[in-house]
Amino acid sequence: MSTQISEATTNRLSVYLRCLNKLDAEGIRTVSSKVLADRFDLNAPQIRKDLAHFGELGVRGVGYYVKDLKRQLRQILGLDLHLKVAIMGAGNLGLALADYSGFRLEGFKIVALFDNLNEKIGQQSRAGVPIYDIKDLRRIAMREQIVIAVIAVPFSSAQEVVDKVVAAGIKAILNFSPEALRAPDKVKLKNVDLTVSLESLSFYLARGMGGNSV
Amino acid sequence: MSTQISEATTNRLSVYLRCLNKLDAEGIRTVSSKVLADRFDLNAPQIRKDLAHFGELGVRGVGYYVKDLKRQLRQILGLDLHLKVAIMGAGNLGLALADYSGFRLEGFKIVALFDNLNEKIGQQSRAGVPIYDIKDLRRIAMREQIVIAVIAVPFSSAQEVVDKVVAAGIKAILNFSPEALRAPDKVKLKNVDLTVSLESLSFYLARGMGGNSV
Numbered sequence: 001m002s003t004q005i006s007e008a009t010t011n012r013l014s015v016y017l018r019c020l021n022k023l024d025a026e027g028i029r030t031v032s033s034k035v036l037a038d039r040f041d042l043n044a045p046q047i048r049k050d051l052a053h054f055g056e057l058g059v060r061g062v063g064y065y066v067k068d069l070k071r072q073l074r075q076i077l078g079l080d081l082h083l084k085v086a087i088m089g090a091g092n093l094g095l096a097l098a099d100y101s102g103f104r105l106e107g108f109k110i111v112a113l114f115d116n117l118n119e120k121i122g123q124q125s126r127a128g129v130p131i132y133d134i135k136d137l138r139r140i141a142m143r144e145q146i147v148i149a150v151i152a153v154p155f156s157s158a159q160e161v162v163d164k165v166v167a168a169g170i171k172a173i174l175n176f177s178p179e180a181l182r183a184p185d186k187v188k189l190k191n192v193d194l195t196v197s198l199e200s201l202s203f204y205l206a207r208g209m210g211g212n213s214v
Numbered sequence: 215m216s217t218q219i220s221e222a223t224t225n226r227l228s229v230y231l232r233c234l235n236k237l238d239a240e241g242i243r244t245v246s247s248k249v250l251a252d253r254f255d256l257n258a259p260q261i262r263k264d265l266a267h268f269g270e271l272g273v274r275g276v277g278y279y280v281k282d283l284k285r286q287l288r289q290i291l292g293l294d295l296h297l298k299v300a301i302m303g304a305g306n307l308g309l310a311l312a313d314y315s316g317f318r319l320e321g322f323k324i325v326a327l328f329d330n331l332n333e334k335i336g337q338q339s340r341a342g343v344p345i346y347d348i349k350d351l352r353r354i355a356m357r358e359q360i361v362i363a364v365i366a367v368p369f370s371s372a373q374e375v376v377d378k379v380v381a382a383g384i385k386a387i388l389n390f391s392p393e394a395l396r397a398p399d400k401v402k403l404k405n406v407d408l409t410v411s412l413e414s415l416s417f418y419l420a421r422g423m424g425g426n427s428v
Contacts, residue, residue, distance in 0.1 A: 010417045078421075093307075172416075188418045
């Protein structure tokens with residue numbers, strides 16, 4: 001019953017939004033928490049509890065209006081703010097993330113890449129995101145109103161880059177390095193673990209293969 | 215009560231494994247579903263239900279032995295099979311994924327990259343994953359016993375590459391393209407949406423900023 005919303009809850013809100021996008025694309029206008037749970041293998045009481053944090057989003061006897069709940073979730077998730085994002089590191093991962101169309105589709109604006117290699121600084125990603133000198137991070141973060149930094153540098157320099165991001169006043173960090181990094185409490189640090197998605201496939205293969213060795 | 219395990223369930227099993235890794239690293243030996251739920255903001259009845267699919271993993275009055283449950287989950291998720299993975303597309307995203315240390319840490323083996331550009335074929339990623347001609351996919355997939363393909367090509371060619379992967383007999387596909395792709399029922403296709411992680415940060419920023427405009 002706390003008013004603090006956990007990361008697990010916000011992850012679920014994102015999942016609900018994806019489900020609603022699918023229902024909306026199919027032309028479905030209303031949905032109950034039970035139908036949503038059955039269709040996408042979620043937990044109906046948890047859906048109701050998660051959404052109840054944000055007031056009365058459902059309508060008794062109807063459930064949720066798909067388009068309304070989508071709009072409300074986008075607002076709750078801050079997607080209507082069109083937040084500015086910087087990618088730290090213009091290596092393979094950084095360049096791939098800078099041009100990842102999913103971020104733009106949901107309303108994020110990738111405005112800058114940062115690196116410390118002279119041959120990269122002044123260049124841009126294929127989609128046109130400029131690569132700046134990491135020494136200019138603080139100045140450019142203020143000028144461009146950057147509020148999220150994505151860490152896409154090798155682990156050996158990841159903590160150092162996080163410290164620079166924090167010093168530049170950026171308040172939220174997404175970390176793609178598989179190791180844990182430290183940031184002060186006032187900064188929100190989220191780790192992305194790409195392995196989870198691969199594990200879901202290996203589970204399927206391990207079951208499908210039965211007792212066979214591969 | 216179905217014996218079919220959904221993707222949502224396998225995703226949760228991966229999350230439980232991450233939590234157990236943390237507890238184990240802290241030297242914690244036993245944990246109940248309630249403590250696990252409280253600590254990581256999960257749902258205790260759901261933990262018990264998810265794990266009950268795989269037999270009696272808990273011990274009455276004790277809960278779960280952390281090391282045992284870790285080992286069991288790794289086995290359930292097929293991580294002890296050390297499955298072979300190919301990355302389709304040796305662009306920025308493909309090269310980044312080929313060298314992503316998280317995959318190796320959990321036991322996956324990235325054995326090949328495939329591309330159709332002459333200047334890439336015959337090269338290798340920084341970590342030494344060889345880049346093959348996509349024309350040789352079938353032959354190399356059989357030779358290397360590749361069972362998972364990761365799609366890291368531009369959307370315009372993604373469906374064509376999926377069709378080639380299916381024709382090569384590969385049974386599981388991880389798609390990093392933000393668009394939906396089609397595969398036959400016998401092939402498991404999973405989509406990765408990197409936007410979910412960014413949304414969790416924008417939620418935090420939207421709340422933290424209160425009524426302030428950015």
